[in-house]
Amino acid sequence: MAAKDQLYQLSIPSSRKNINLVEEFFRTMNDKFKLPEEKLHALLVSVTEAVNNGVIHGNKNDASKYVMLSCSMKGKTLTVKVRDEGEGFKPETVANPLHEENLLNTGGRGVFLMKAFMQSVQYNKKGNEVTMVMKL
Secondary structure (H helix, E strand, C coil): CHHHHHEEEEEECCCHHHHHHHHHHHHHHHHHHHHCHHHHHHHHHHHHHHHHHHHHHHHHCCCCCCEEEEEEEEEEEEEEEECCCCCCCCCCCCCCCCHHCCCCCCCCHHHHHHHHHCCCEEEEECCEEEEEECCC
8 A cells, every 4th residue: 555545643632732743743744745835834724723623622622632633645635534522513603704793803713714725624413523625
């Protein structure tokens, strides 16, 4: 099996100080995937937002709970999954950050950014796992 066809995984305790581990993980994966810099940047923004959401909203900053990541590439399609141990949420209830009443809010842009940078963003039924797809 070629390196690009393997599943790569990372689990981190739910603490914002561990977010740097996510970037290190994906920079290491990029040695295998060879994404152009702009695609790598879009991936890092999207995955960091998903992990932050898992740490803060899903696991409530409880370091005894984990956020799990997996990524794989098949052909020219990169798939990344981020799952937390929280109760989940309903993505359709997230306010649009571009609406005038939300422009000054300090949060609420993560889901928007993931959708902007990835070709597909889908949640499991519970709402505690997001699957993001990037076409190369």
